[in-house]
Amino acid sequence: MSLIETALNKHSLSPEPLEYSATGLHAKIVIKGDQLKPICRSLYSAGFFLETVTAVDNLSTEIMQGLWFFNHYKESSRLMIVIEASRKNPVFPSIGVLYPGAIWHEREAAEFFGITYEGSKDQRGLLLPEDVNFHPLRKDFKRPEHQITGIH
Amino acid sequence: MFESQTAPTYHLETVEEQENDFILNLGPQHPGTHGVLRVILHMDGEYILTADPVLGYGHRMQEKIAENMTWSQVLPYMARMDYLSALSYNQAWVCLVEKMCEYEVPRRAEYIRVLTTELNRISSHLLWFGAFLLDLGAFTPFLHAFEDRETLLDLLESLTGSRLTYCFFRFGGVGADVDAAFLRGAQDFVKQMHTKLPRYHELVTGNVIFRERTRDVGVILPFDTWGYGLSGPVLRGSGEQYDVRTSEPYSIYPELDFNVPVEQSGDCLARYLVRLNEIDESLKIIEQTLANMPEGPIKSKVPKIIKPPEGEASMAVETPRGELMIYAVSDGGKVPYRVKYRVPSFANLSIFSKMARGQLLADALAILGSLDLVIPEIDR
Numbered sequence: 401m402s403l404i405e406t407a408l409n410k411h412s413l414s415p416e417p418l419e420y421s422a423t424g425l426h427a428k429i430v431i432k433g434d435q436l437k438p439i440c441r442s443l444y445s446a447g448f449f450l451e452t453v454t455a456v457d458n459l460s461t462e463i464m465q466g467l468w469f470f471n472h473y474k475e476s477s478r479l480m481i482v483i484e485a486s487r488k489n490p491v492f493p494s495i496g497v498l499y500p501g502a503i504w505h506e507r508e509a510a511e512f513f514g515i516t517y518e519g520s521k522d523q524r525g526l527l528l529p530e531d532v533n534f535h536p537l538r539k540d541f542k543r544p545e546h547q548i549t550g551i552h
Numbered sequence: 553m554f555e556s557q558t559a560p561t562y563h564l565e566t567v568e569e570q571e572n573d574f575i576l577n578l579g580p581q582h583p584g585t586h587g588v589l590r591v592i593l594h595m596d597g598e599y600i601l602t603a604d605p606v607l608g609y610g611h612r613m614q615e616k617i618a619e620n621m622t623w624s625q626v627l628p629y630m631a632r633m634d635y636l637s638a639l640s641y642n643q644a645w646v647c648l649v650e651k652m653c654e655y656e657v658p659r660r661a662e663y664i665r666v667l668t669t670e671l672n673r674i675s676s677h678l679l680w681f682g683a684f685l686l687d688l689g690a691f692t693p694f695l696h697a698f699e700d701r702e703t704l705l706d707l708l709e710s711l712t713g714s715r716l717t718y719c720f721f722r723f724g725g726v727g728a729d730v731d732a733a734f735l736r737g738a739q740d741f742v743k744q745m746h747t748k749l750p751r752y753h754e755l756v757t758g759n760v761i762f763r764e765r766t767r768d769v770g771v772i773l774p775f776d777t778w779g780y781g782l783s784g785p786v787l788r789g790s791g792e793q794y795d796v797r798t799s800e801p802y803s804i805y806p807e808l809d810f811n812v813p814v815e816q817s818g819d820c821l822a823r824y825l826v827r828l829n830e831i832d833e834s835l836k837i838i839e840q841t842l843a844n845m846p847e848g849p850i851k852s853k854v855p856k857i858i859k860p861p862e863g864e865a866s867m868a869v870e871t872p873r874g875e876l877m878i879y880a881v882s883d884g885g886k887v888p889y890r891v892k893y894r895v896p897s898f899a900n901l902s903i904f905s906k907m908a909r910g911q912l913l914a915d916a917l918a919i920l921g922s923l924d925l926v927i928p929e930i931d932r
Contacts, residue, residue, distance in 0.1 A: 424651065424866035440619035443610050445867065451877055452894040467880070469894065471867075473778065473787075473794040501780035504902045512615075525932060526609040537890075 402426070403477045407446035411439055415479070428480045433493055436468070436483060440495045448472050448479070452506035453495075455513045457487060459539040463491040464513065487538075494520035512537040573601065576913070579611050581801035586683060587919060591904075595911070599645075600916055603908035605901060608932040622648055622825040623858040624723065626888065631717035632866030633893065634929040636679060638870035639665075639672040639703040642876050648724050648803055648867035652860035652882060660848045662804045663727040667841040668708065668720065671738065673842040674745070675704040675826050676872040680924045684824070685756060687921035688765050693756055700748055707737045718901055723858060725851025740844060742835050749832060757828070764891075769920035770907045773818060780901040784874025785830065786923055789815050789822035796870035810836050818920040827924070860884055873897050897923070898930045 403416055404427045415427035431439065451469035456490035458465065464487040470479045483492055494517035496503040501502075506517040509524040525532075534541060579590035588609035594602040614633060618626045633830035643665060650657060682697035705715045710729065711734050712720040720727045758761055766855050772790045787794055796814040797805045803848070813829035815822035862884040868877040874896025881890040900923050908916045 422651065422654075423864060424648075425864075425867065444779070447778055449783075450781040450899075451875075452781075452892065456740045456810075456880070456881055456890045467879075467892075471868075471875070473792050473799075476800040479865075480870075499779050499781070500906070501782075501899055501902050504898065514625075525608075527611045529608070534611055 403448075403472050403475055404479050407442050407448065408439065409440065411435070412476075424478065425480050426477045428482065430482045430484065433440070433483050433485070433491075436481065436493050437495065437498070441469075443453065443470055443479075444498050446472075447474070448477075450499045450501050450505070451493075453502055453509055455490070455509050455537075457513060457537065457539045459483050462487050464515065465549065466490070466492040466509075466515065468495070485538075490515045491518055492516075493518050496520050496522070507527060510533065514538060554693060570596070572596065580606075583687075586925055587925070589901075589925065589927050589930075591914070591916075591920075592900070593857060593908075595913070598912050598914075600908050600911050600913060601714050601918065603905045605904060608931055609923065610928045612932065614893065614932040615855065617890055618888050620887065622886050623860065623888060624794070626891070627721075628676045628717075631719055632928065633895065633932060634871060634873070634876075634897075634926050635716055636676040636926055637672055637871045637873070638716065638718040639720065639875065640891070642718065643669055643803070644867055644869040645868065646721045646875050648722055648865060648878050649696045649858060651867060652863070652865045652880070653723075653858065655724045655725055655854050656852045658849045659804075659846045660729075661850045662728055663841050664726045664850065665721060665807070666710065667730070667738065667804055667838060667845075668718075668726075669679065670837045670841075671704055671708060671741075673834050675701050675708070675873045676830050677831050678704070680827060680872075681752070684921040684924075685762070687917055688762065690756070690759075690762065692698055693699055694749070695766055696752070697757060700745065700918045701743065703737075703741055707734065707741060708876050710734060710737070721850060724827065724854040725849070730845075731851045735842060735845070738838060741871060742838055742842075745831065747833055749828070749835075752828065757825070763821065765915075766824060766922070768817075769820045769915050770911070770922060772907065774894055780903045782874070782903065784870070784872070784900065784924075785823050785826040786900045788813065788826045790818040790823075796868050796875050800868055802840075802867075802869060806839050808837050813898070820918055823922045823924075847923045857886060857928075873929070874900060895929045895932065897925050899928075901925055901930060 413429055418425045448470040449528050454467050456465045456477045464485050466483040468481040492494055503522050506520055509515055511528050513526040569929040573596050576595050578583045580588040580730045590606040591602055601618055627645055634641055656727035677702040678697045709715045712718045714719040727893045774790050777787050777790050793812050809832045813823050813826050859881040864881045864916035866879040868875055877894035879892040880888050883889040907919050
């Protein structure tokens with residue numbers, strides 16, 4: 401039994417096995433928002449490390465996919481967790497309480513995609529200037545006209 | 553060991569301001585931060601109460617740039633993220649596209665890739681070695697390290713055409729074949745490094761001042777590593793033997809004989825020793841590729857216009873700083889639909905505020921140096 405199956409055993413989830421040689425991912429699971437924290441708790445106690453937190457915007461289906469990547473130091477097992485939300489006002493739970501490294505990734509994804517990570521202790525932006533009011537990685541983003549807003 | 557651990561609770565650091573506290577602004581332009589990184593320090597005298605890194609001064613929105621470029625146009629941008637290990641980034645991108653499109657890579661090309669990437673890894677570690685000791689106030693090692701690095705840069709320039717921001721790998725192969733002069737140069741460099749490395753240890757590793765400055769400073773405990781997603785020498789200094797080259801082998805690494813250096817103490821000294829031992833292991837890899845370099849073509853035939861089939865893929869490689877993972881989504885078109893770069897320095901810096909708490913300011917600079925940060929990689 402792989403590490404992923406062992407860690408997710410009690411959640412009665414069956415991870416969708418992917419062909420590793422073609423995708424670089426060992427498993428992918430699509431879950432509901434409220435399942436994320438219990439799953440992350442199991443992953444944390446099994447020693448999975450957080451690779452990244454990000455999102456993919458789909459304009460045609462009006463869906464924002466929140467993505468969480470985990471892997472393990474002892475045995476390569478990359479797990480991708482997917483939560484789907486409406487792209488109008490995407491809200492995902494924050495896992496910063498469990499994985500402190502997630503706080504920065506969430507801050508980055510929040511300002512790039514306009515996502516709210518519920519329960520995050522740090523809601524500031526990370527990489528963009530403080531005064532931006534757009535989310536550049538959303539697919540309907542149009543580059544704003546160049547304007548001088550002050551000396552930075 | 554993992555079962556017994558429970559998740560720690562994390563609180564945003566807020567410390568009540570006392571009469572004699574002050575806020576110290578470190579950076580964005582400070583020699584100790586190695587790039588445009590700013591750290592807001594809340595100090596009590598010489599001691600740090602909280603440290604809050606401020607990022608984004610070198611932010612270029614690389615992920616959006618990639619969404620507006622064809623798959624092959626993205627390749628030169630790789631070198632602009634981590635300018636010290638451009639070839640590792642090259643490798644991640646070409647391997648990702650080769651994986652998605654199922655392109656074949658000739659054996660000789662794989663050998664040239666590994667040979668040049670490992671040379672690049674040594675040049676990155678040498679620069680880190682010089683700059684880290686400069687942070688600690690030692691000037692002489694810097695000159696020695698840069699002399700050796702110069703040989704390497706000349707060598708790689710003769711093959712790739714550039715000194716730092718290489719764009720040398722191609723989909724299905726490499727850009728140019730190695731000639732006899734390059735192979736001889738690489739052999740000479742290996743010989744030179746085998747005599748120089750013991751001298752580095754003699755000059756620095758045994759030095760009392762150096763050991764006092766780095767031992768038990770900035771300790772990362774093993775149970776912090778996976779919560780922050782650390783990787784590379786920062787992780788291996790804390791006793792975890794994780795290296796993408798062995799855990800998720802790519803290219804010809806499974807055929808090569810090399811070790812993954814690990815130290816247990818988790819302090820700045822451990823990270824220093826891991827990196828210096830890694831130079832030794834890279835030399836081993838270079839010797840093996842030089843001895844077994846096969847003959848044959850250096851590039852397979854790939855279409856001019858690259859259109860990976862619809863789907864998603866990820867590719868992880870080991871850069872000198874840790875695990876780089878690129879996740880890409882293709883909609884079957886000429887341009888990537890979405891590209892995500894998971895960069896090692898980003899995760900490695902996120903633990904800094906925890907490490908710096910309660911340390912002296914001078915030690916915090918040693919800690920920053922020992923993390924081996926490349927800020928354009930973090931800011932992307």
